Amino acid sequence: MTFTAKILLLGSGELGREFTISAKRLGACVIACDSYEGAPAMQVADAAEVFPMLDGERLRAAVEKHRPDFVVPEIEAIRTEALVELEGEGWHVVPTARAAAMTMNRDAIRSLAAEQLGLRTSRYRFAESLDEVIAAAGHTGLPCVVKPVMSSSGKGQSTVRGEDELAAAWTYAVANMRGDRPRVIVEQFVDFDYEITLLTVRSRGGVSFCPPIGHRQEHGDYRESWQPMAMSPAALAEAQAMARAVVDDLGGYGIFGVEFFIKGDEAIFSELSPRPHDTGMVTSISQDLSEFDLHARAILGLPIPEIALRGPSASAVILADRDATAFRFEGLADALATGPQVDVRIFGKPATRPNRRMGVALARAESVEAARALASEAARRVRIVYS
Numbered sequence: 001m002t003f004t005a006k007i008l009l010l011g012s013g014e015l016g017r018e019f020t021i022s023a024k025r026l027g028a029c030v031i032a033c034d035s036y037e038g039a040p041a042m043q044v045a046d047a048a049e050v051f052p053m054l055d056g057e058r059l060r061a062a063v064e065k066h067r068p069d070f071v072v073p074e075i076e077a078i079r080t081e082a083l084v085e086l087e088g089e090g091w092h093v094v095p096t097a098r099a100a101a102m103t104m105n106r107d108a109i110r111s112l113a114a115e116q117l118g119l120r121t122s123r124y125r126f127a128e129s130l131d132e133v134i135a136a137a138g139h140t141g142l143p144c145v146v147k148p149v150m151s152s153s154g155k156g157q158s159t160v161r162g163e164d165e166l167a168a169a170w171t172y173a174v175a176n177m178r179g180d181r182p183r184v185i186v187e188q189f190v191d192f193d194y195e196i197t198l199l200t201v202r203s204r205g206g207v208s209f210c211p212p213i214g215h216r217q218e219h220g221d222y223r224e225s226w227q228p229m230a231m232s233p234a235a236l237a238e239a240q241a242m243a244r245a246v247v248d249d250l251g252g253y254g255i256f257g258v259e260f261f262i263k264g265d266e267a268i269f270s271e272l273s274p275r276p277h278d279t280g281m282v283t284s285i286s287q288d289l290s291e292f293d294l295h296a297r298a299i300l301g302l303p304i305p306e307i308a309l310r311g312p313s314a315s316a317v318i319l320a321d322r323d324a325t326a327f328r329f330e331g332l333a334d335a336l337a338t339g340p341q342v343d344v345r346i347f348g349k350p351a352t353r354p355n356r357r358m359g360v361a362l363a364r365a366e367s368v369e370a371a372r373a374l375a376s377e378a379a380r381r382v383r384i385v386y387s
């Protein structure tokens, strides 16, 4: 069997699983890596390697063993120094090792966006002690948001409304950060009208954009997303110009999920993922080519056609509520009976945890409101039964 390309996937969750399916449809061989056996992407890949992605030695060993054409990060927490080294030796890291390294650290990507590229962001300051947090909050004003510079999915993040809450926010951030260097970003709280993910594809043919995705977050993690998000032409043009500036600076080919807060006609840059975005799972039902198909095409150097929307669509997450390894899903038939354009993805994670995302419901309808209602209802009908 001759493959079109060999891909080493670093991180094998739900996003990697869909990406693997897309890449395999284009003839690629995918080796799925993650810290535990039976991860979602491993179940559909050609081979698997189990090691912590923060272990630089093991990462290098996997690259040298498989000799992939592309090393594709799927999660944020990777030993990015190893990626930079490997890239220097000629291995191809997607989109670039620098993009992976910069976006893993909120301070690096924020400094690039705000200070070097001059993009509009919330007011912010970095802090490495409680005293510095207090000083930073004096600069941003209250309310403010305190986040570890290394964390994702809202971990360690809190919104502070009164000065007396700053100490607890600092302690919480340090307790829930990744890495061994206590450092946080203190950000002005943005009272936005809505927030979006602008999926931006950088490929051989240039930069293209998917229609904007609106989403709703709880505790820093996404609960539902919808596409298209109705935006003023001015706000969309601003967001697109900022997304283009940042992906052109980071370079390489692939999809990026660029996050913005929108207030009136102003777009405020927040952060980005140089890979498919969780809120972009809606594209599995809304677009002819999903964010995973687009990532695979861009990486493999294939053409990206005009990105068309099939119709207003939404996604809603299916979450677990406790730790378990013995559980089953019920209610799939009821969920799919919600409507003809309703679908479900069950990720196949081997264990549940409180708030772990186990699946997602997808819906397409005549309006975004109708699609959101259908997706939420379908997600509600899928029950995780613990035994």
Ligand SMILES: Nc1ncnc2c1ncn2[C@@H]1O[C@H](COP(=O)(O)OP(=O)(O)OP(=O)(O)O)[C@@H](O)[C@H]1O
Binding pocket: 122, 145, 147, 151, 152, 153, 154, 155, 157, 187, 188, 189, 190, 191, 192, 195, 217, 220, 221, 222, 259, 270, 271
């Ligand atoms: N400065 C802010 N003002 C208002 N809301 C904010 C601010 N920063 C973050 N949030 C809210 O918290 C959510 C998560 O924040 P952010 O994207 O920075 O965290 P994250 O841990 O990187 O999440 P993920 O990895 O899921 O993207 C945002 O989508 C937004 O809803």
Ligand SMILES: NCC(=O)N[C@@H]1O[C@H](COP(=O)([O-])[O-])[C@@H](O)[C@H]1O
Binding pocket: 011, 012, 013, 014, 015, 016, 074, 075, 152, 153, 277, 278, 349, 356, 357
């Ligand atoms: N916001 C980032 C994101 O959604 N990442 C997705 O979640 C997986 C980890 O899930 P887990 O924590 O349930 O193992 C990751 O592998 C990726 O697919």
Ligand SMILES: [Mg+2]
Binding pocket: 259, 271
């Ligand atoms: Mg985010």
